[in-house]
Amino acid sequence: MIKIEKLRKSYGKLPILRDVNVSFGAGRVVSVIGPNGSGKTTMSKCILGMVLPDGGDIKINGESILGQHAYRSQIGYMPQIGRYPENMKIRQVIGMIRDIRKDVQEVDEELIGLYGLKDMYEKRMGALSGGTKQKVSAALAFMFNPQILILDEPTAGLDPISAEIMKCKILKEKKKGKLILITSHIMSEVEEVADEVMCLMDGQLKFHETIASIKAHTNEELLSRAIAKIMNEED
Numbered sequence: 001m002i003k004i005e006k007l008r009k010s011y012g013k014l015p016i017l018r019d020v021n022v023s024f025g026a027g028r029v030v031s032v033i034g035p036n037g038s039g040k041t042t043m044s045k046c047i048l049g050m051v052l053p054d055g056g057d058i059k060i061n062g063e064s065i066l067g068q069h070a071y072r073s074q075i076g077y078m079p080q081i082g083r084y085p086e087n088m089k090i091r092q093v094i095g096m097i098r099d100i101r102k103d104v105q106e107v108d109e110e111l112i113g114l115y116g117l118k119d120m121y122e123k124r125m126g127a128l129s130g131g132t133k134q135k136v137s138a139a140l141a142f143m144f145n146p147q148i149l150i151l152d153e154p155t156a157g158l159d160p161i162s163a164e165i166m167k168c169k170i171l172k173e174k175k176k177g178k179l180i181l182i183t184s185h186i187m188s189e190v191e192e193v194a195d196e197v198m199c200l201m202d203g204q205l206k207f208h209e210t211i212a213s214i215k216a217h218t219n220e221e222l223l224s225r226a227i228a229k230i231m232n233e234e235d
């Protein structure tokens, strides 16, 4: 579904992504992990067309996305920190985004319901708690039934029940054949929802394996230990 070939990006003289090659298939949940600053968000932003790569290619369903725009409607994105006009009410933000995507007949309002956002519709974005803002971002990411979801730390800031709702939603959408890329630093959470783990270190692909194979080849039952073992291996 997504094929990344020799992806390169630098900021000034600092190389951030260094010849990353990786493929992700439909119906999979892939956790993108790696130390802070290893390039995870930059890779996501390249897929989203928010950052222009210096070299390489990104193909979605066989077609290069470079210089294209239409493909973006197939991707739902939940940023680490959603930024919204402070004076707009939740109702207005959701209404505005729905207006932009008038082409979509059937909208998915499940998270709006499960997170009780309608009861807060008249609250202004600037007055919301961090967690509630996250819930609005989540509801928007899933709303237009995208084939690909990119979720940057989706449960960070959510209370345990809301985090559980998010994880159930991820697994439900995966069953529909969607590809879901999740950045997370919480290994127990990665283990609960992901099929595969992709690890970036210093802008390079360190490994991309299924959770079962990571555990098997490190001989570790705990994913956190298995990953620590691989990360500490010499190249």
Ligand SMILES: Nc1ncnc2c1ncn2[C@@H]1O[C@H](COP(=O)(O)OP(=O)(O)OP(=O)(O)O)[C@@H](O)[C@H]1O
Binding pocket: 011, 016, 034, 035, 036, 037, 038, 039, 040, 041, 042, 043
């Ligand atoms: N617009 C920018 N201009 C300059 N440098 C940037 C820019 N965006 C990101 N960087 C740098 O690129 C590097 C990779 O950042 P990125 O956000 O991709 O890392 P990450 O793996 O997502 O980190 P984290 O786990 O902390 O979210 C960092 O050193 C960051 O400072």
